[in-house]
Amino acid sequence: MILVKRMRETLYSSLLFQDISFFDAETVGGLTSRLGADCQQVSRVIGNDLNLISRNLLQGTGALIYLLILSWPLGLCTLLICCAMSLIMVKYGGYQKKTAKLTQEFTASANEVAQETISLIRTVRVYGTEKQEVERYKNWLEKLADVSLRQSAAYGFWNLSFNALYHSTQVVAVLVGGMSILSGRLTAEKLTKFVLYSEWLIYSTWWVGDNLSSLMQSVGASEKVFQLMDLSPSDQFTSRGVKLENLRGDIEFVDISLHYPARPKVPVLNHVSLKVHPNEVVALVGLSGSGKSSLVSLLLRLYEPTDGQILIDGFPLNELDVKWFRERIGYVGQEPRLLRTDIASNIRYGCPRNVTQEDVEWAAKQAYAHDFISALPNGYGTLVDDDLLSGGQKQRIAIARALLREPSILILDEATSALDAESEHNVRGVLRSVGGDLKTKRTVIVIAHRLSTIQAADRIVVMDSGHIVEMGNHAELLRRDGLYARLTRRQADAVA
């Protein structure tokens, strides 16, 4: 139990410190299956198999020595039979290792399907794909059952060979031993001893084989677990970076290019250069997929640029202490997710300083979330999770969480997309006044599709296919009559 606990702890912390690109390649079901069933399986090696194997090896060796002393021809015959058993055992062990790997993969895939379907149950219900999903799960279960059947058949074959060989030893003993008694070279007492000790030897060989095969299964399961445990943590956590005295919020993207590790051939950002001054409110706009969120991910150091560098207050971002830097950033993502805990803890989540309930309420008021939170039966103590609040309410809690940290740089990625017009107007007002308030001055980068959100920004940056195509304030961009003007016209038409 101690071993399983320790393994899970080590594996979990190894996983959490990986680069974000690692999670792009792995599936949630796969990783939880490694943490669950596979760790349990590996612990069997130490907890059970190893001690049984050593005990039986010792017992078998003792029996063999005694048999050879009793009668070496009989002893050698038994040894030959044990060698034949060992050969079958090695083959069987190898097969077990292979099937264990398959079992592990299929279990992970079945878990992945179940996890995905249950977390997307609303989509499944609305599109009526329950039966399809059951089939998808059943497919993996069938594959799993098929491998298990093969495993059992192999076990049956192994048992059959054992019994055949075991009984043939007894036949050999009675035949050869009987003849030796008749010719007076062996006494009946010695033959009896022989039969008993050869039973010991053969049973020990059998036990070793049996435990070895389960050991092989564990080895199959452990390979991936150990591989994951051995992954070194992301460089971000191992290198000690520079901590500046304070963060002014001057951001400069210098000739940045990006290809995501998952799609190394597709350029997402192409030689993007942009300077954001301290306390400036910059809005990023552009068509969907033009690379706005990717630019922000680079600033958050979720990914590293393929080319170019980002300077923060003149310092290369990758030389800054990542924890120090992130503590000074407030970020609200496209679809904020809440943790299954009370609202106050959700707002307080990850806050680097000690905050009081008043601070939490202050942040909620800033994000126009205080009224709806107070109207809930348990107020700030209400237990929430992702499904219990509306999209706009979740966004307001996420905005409160970001504001509570009093960040020097605030990043809002479509953070107001689910808000109604009035709340959006209010929140926008807060963001602006926060930008203007001397005490809480900060740089704001806001990504939005709704152009009303960004008209008030100091500068609007228009992106298209990974390039910056236009830059300026609302009036300038309208005069230029480019992509921004076109987008504004389309939205105005849509409203009309």
Ligand SMILES: Nc1ncnc2c1ncn2[C@@H]1O[C@H](COP(=O)(O)OP(=O)(O)OP(=O)(O)O)[C@@H](O)[C@H]1O
């Ligand atoms: N983790 C990832 N791995 C591989 N490709 C990615 C990843 N994240 C985004 N992309 C790709 O990068 C491109 C730019 O995506 P990005 O999210 O930056 O666009 P966006 O302008 O923010 O779009 P939207 O306004 O719809 O959010 C897209 O083509 C997307 O498919």
